Amino acid sequence: MVSKKDNNTESDILEAAKNVFQRKGMFGARMQEIANEAGINKALLHYYYRSKQLLFEAVFKQAFGLMAPKLSAIINSELSLEEKIREFTSNYISFVIKHPYLPNFIIQELNSNPQFIEQLVAEKNFPDIAGFKKQVEEMTAVGKIRPINPNQLFVNIMALNVFPFIGKPLLKGFTKMDEKTYQEMLEERKTAAADFIINAIKLEQ
Amino acid sequence: MVSKKDNNTESDILEAAKNVFQRKGMFGARMQEIANEAGINKALLHYYYRSKQLLFEAVFKQAFGLMAPKLSAIINSELSLEEKIREFTSNYISFVIKHPYLPNFIIQELNSNPQFIEQLVAEKNFPDIAGFKKQVEEMTAVGKIRPINPNQLFVNIMALNVFPFIGKPLLKGFTKMDEKTYQEMLEERKTAAADFIINAIKLEQ
DNA sequence: GTCTATAGCCAGATAGAC
DNA sequence: GTCTATCTGGCTATAGAC
Numbered sequence: 001m002v003s004k005k006d007n008n009t010e011s012d013i014l015e016a017a018k019n020v021f022q023r024k025g026m027f028g029a030r031m032q033e034i035a036n037e038a039g040i041n042k043a044l045l046h047y048y049y050r051s052k053q054l055l056f057e058a059v060f061k062q063a064f065g066l067m068a069p070k071l072s073a074i075i076n077s078e079l080s081l082e083e084k085i086r087e088f089t090s091n092y093i094s095f096v097i098k099h100p101y102l103p104n105f106i107i108q109e110l111n112s113n114p115q116f117i118e119q120l121v122a123e124k125n126f127p128d129i130a131g132f133k134k135q136v137e138e139m140t141a142v143g144k145i146r147p148i149n150p151n152q153l154f155v156n157i158m159a160l161n162v163f164p165f166i167g168k169p170l171l172k173g174f175t176k177m178d179e180k181t182y183q184e185m186l187e188e189r190k191t192a193a194a195d196f197i198i199n200a201i202k203l204e205q
Numbered sequence: 206m207v208s209k210k211d212n213n214t215e216s217d218i219l220e221a222a223k224n225v226f227q228r229k230g231m232f233g234a235r236m237q238e239i240a241n242e243a244g245i246n247k248a249l250l251h252y253y254y255r256s257k258q259l260l261f262e263a264v265f266k267q268a269f270g271l272m273a274p275k276l277s278a279i280i281n282s283e284l285s286l287e288e289k290i291r292e293f294t295s296n297y298i299s300f301v302i303k304h305p306y307l308p309n310f311i312i313q314e315l316n317s318n319p320q321f322i323e324q325l326v327a328e329k330n331f332p333d334i335a336g337f338k339k340q341v342e343e344m345t346a347v348g349k350i351r352p353i354n355p356n357q358l359f360v361n362i363m364a365l366n367v368f369p370f371i372g373k374p375l376l377k378g379f380t381k382m383d384e385k386t387y388q389e390m391l392e393e394r395k396t397a398a399a400d401f402i403i404n405a406i407k408l409e410q
Numbered sequence: 411g412t413c414t415a416t417a418g419c420c421a422g423a424t425a426g427a428c
Numbered sequence: 429g430t431c432t433a434t435c436t437g438g439c440t441a442t443a444g445a446c
Contacts, residue, residue, distance in 0.1 A: 009429080024317070025230070025232065025317065026233075027230065027232035028231075028317060030420095030421070030422095031422060032421075032422095040430080040431095041430065041431055041432085042422085042423090043423085043424080043430075043431070043432085044429080044431085045422095045423095046422080046423060046424075047430080051422080051423080052421095052422065052423090104313075104316055106375070107371060107372055107374075108309075110374040110375055110378075111371070111373075111374055112228075112230065112233065114374065116374075117377070117378050120378060121378055126378045126379055127379070129379055148397075148401075149390070149393065151382060151386075151390055152390065152393065152394070152397050154376075154379065154380060155368070155376055155390070156401055158372060158376060158379075159364045159365050159367075159368035159369065160361060160364050160365065162364075162368060162372060163360070163363065163368045164360055164364065166312060166316070166368075166371065167312055167363060167364070167367060168316075169312075169315040169316055169319065169321075169322050170311070170312060170315055170363075171360055172322070173315075173322050173325060173326055174331055174332070174334055175334065175360075177356060181356075185354070185356055185357065185360070188357065189357070189360075192353075192357055193361075196353075196361055199404070199405045199406070200401045200402070200404045200405035201404070214411080214412090235438095235439075235440095236439075236440065236441090237438095237439080237440095245413095246412065246413055246414085247440085247441090248412075248413070248414085248443095249411075249412060249413085250440095250441095251440080251441060252411075255441095256440080256441080257439095257441090
């Protein structure tokens with residue numbers, strides 16, 4: 001039995017580190033700022049996590065671990081292709097509206113630390129999408145959807161869901177949307193993004 | 206007349222800085238590494254650009270200035286909506302295949318330096334997309350496309366074009382594509398992404 | 411314009427008291 | 429476990445010779 005009392009400091013640190021790392025990234029973050037946000041002392045960070053690098057990895061793995069299973073659960077469910085797309089889009093956008101820094105954090109760190117990927121793949125942290133690909137091929141074969149490379153469809157689904165969060169400043173610059181309008185646009189995407197995808201692939205019978 | 210000789214060192218520095226900043230970001234980059242890559246001494250960086258911050262801004266503005274006009278030219282052309290989408294998608298993807306670090310660099314820095322946006326907007330560096338929006342509304346009004354919020358369509362177009370570059374490590378992890386397959390997928394997107402968009406909005410008459 | 415040498419600062423990490 | 433004080437290294441920036 002692992003003792004469960006007194007794990008407050010440790011989880012306070014992780015929570016504070018999450019906030020700071022997600023806002024500032026690995027290099028932009030300061031241990032002092034994390035300590036302040038956790039309401040403790042710098043030395044304690046090292047007592048619990050030994051180094052900045054290790055603290056960062058703990059945060060990253062927790063963040064990634066939060067996203068991956070949600071995706072996996074839907075991808076590998078018994079739902080029809082159309083239902084999967086609607087379900088995933090709606091769930092994902094709702095989730096990320098509550099954790100807006102998450103996608104950018106993950107993407108950014110994966111881009112600057114390619115070794116993370118190998119590690120994550122090796123540890124089987126990536127949900128398998130083979131079932132999804134097969135489903136797309138079957139739907140194509142029976143003429144229910146327009147022929148499409150399953151990888152392309154997967155990329156499109158991810159792009160339409162993730163990019164509005166990562167590209168927010170850029171998109172706001174172009175479209176001149178204010179913050180409120182942007183949030184409404186994101187809300188609308190819970191169904192609008194799925195509609196867009198379904199329309200793109202569906203064949204009238 | 207501004208003298209044009211002897212601008213080699215200055216442009217060597219900018220080129221080296223571009224490479225390092227795009228790979229490592231503002232905080233990850235080291236002045237020493239930039240100096241090495243430019244084949245000169247650290248002190249010279251300061252001689253030409255005064256500080257890391259100013260050098261960074263020079264790189265960023267050059268990068269952003271490379272992308273924005275291409276987009277603007279197409280958006281504000283006389284092409285039909287469908288042609289604009291096909292033209293933009295094909296041009297953008299071809300361009301970024303040659304400059305793969307660019308989108309991530311721009312997005313990342315816009316996300317961590319919100320003041321950049323205000324500056325860019327103030328300096329009118331963002332192409333105006335009002336003409337595009339109007340075109341979408343007209344096409345909707347005459348029943349040529351499915352009704353869609355023009356902002357949503359714009360977001361979708363950007364997402365489908367930009368995300369495959371920014372999310373590359375993530376997408377490779379999920380789809381298990383190797384590097385060669387991934388590049389082929391990107392090539393295919395020059396037309397496939399546009400097809401996807403057109404199919405999503407087009408109405409059979 | 412270009413270099414070497416170094417100042418000055420700041421952040422991560424540690425020692426050691428309590 | 430938690431704190432204060434301090435070490436240490438690395439990085440930006442500058443001084444000054446050539």
